Amino acid sequence: xxxxxxxxxxxxxxxxxxxxxxxxxxxxxxxxxxxxxxxxxxxxxxxxxxxxxxxxxxxxxxxxxxxxxxxxxxxxxxxxxxxxxxxxxxxxxxxxxxxxxxxxxxxxxxxxxxxxxxxxxxxxxxxxxxxxxxxxxxxxxxxxxxxxxxxxxxxxxxxxxxxxxxxxxxxxxxxxxxxx
Numbered sequence: 001x002x003x004x005x006x007x008x009x010x011x012x013x014x015x016x017x018x019x020x021x022x023x024x025x026x027x028x029x030x031x032x033x034x035x036x037x038x039x040x041x042x043x044x045x046x047x048x049x050x051x052x053x054x055x056x057x058x059x060x061x062x063x064x065x066x067x068x069x070x071x072x073x074x075x076x077x078x079x080x081x082x083x084x085x086x087x088x089x090x091x092x093x094x095x096x097x098x099x100x101x102x103x104x105x106x107x108x109x110x111x112x113x114x115x116x117x118x119x120x121x122x123x124x125x126x127x128x129x130x131x132x133x134x135x136x137x138x139x140x141x142x143x144x145x146x147x148x149x150x151x152x153x154x155x156x157x158x159x160x161x162x163x164x165x166x167x168x169x170x171x172x173x174x175x176x177x178x179x180x
Contacts, residue, residue: 051131
C-alpha cells in the first residue's frame with residue numbers, strides 16, 4: 001500500500017471512529033438533559049414558555065444528531081470504498097471527491113438513529129405536554145398526547161425522508177468544507 005493510500009485509509013477510519021463516538025455522546029447528552037429536566041424540583045417545566053422552548057431545543061438537537069449521523073454514515077461508506085479499492089489494488093480517492101459523488105445518496109438512517117428517533121420525539125412530547133398543561137391549567141388526556149407523539153414521529157419521518165431536499169442541500173452542502 002502506498003503512503004498516500006495508507007494515510008487516506010487511516011484517516012478515514014479515524015474519522016469514522018470519532019463520528020461514532022460523537023453521535024453516542026450526543027444521544028447520551030440528550031438523555032441526560034431529558035432526565036435532568038424531568039427530575040427538577042423547582043417546577044421550571046410548569047412555565048409554558050420554558051417547556052415549549054425545551055421542546056424546540058429537543059427538535060434542534062435531533063437535527064444536530066441527524067447531521068452527525070449523516071457524517072458517520074459518510075465516513076463508514078468511505079471506509080468501505082477504501083477497503084474495496086485496496087482489495088482490487090486501486091488508488092484511493094480523497095474524502096472530498098467521495099462526498100461530492102456519493103453524499104446525496106447518504107442519509108442519517110442507522111440503527112442508532114432509529115433509537116434517537118424514538119427518544120427525541122418522546123422528549124418533545126413530554127415538554128409540549130408540560131407546556132400545554134400549564135397553559136390550560138388541567139391534565140390533558142393521555143390518548144391525545146399519544147396521538148401528538150405519533151404525529152411528531154410522522155413529521156420526523158417525512159422530514160428525514162426528504163433529507164436531500166431539506167437538510168443535505170440546504171444545510172450540509174452550504175456549510176460543510178467538504179464541498180468547498
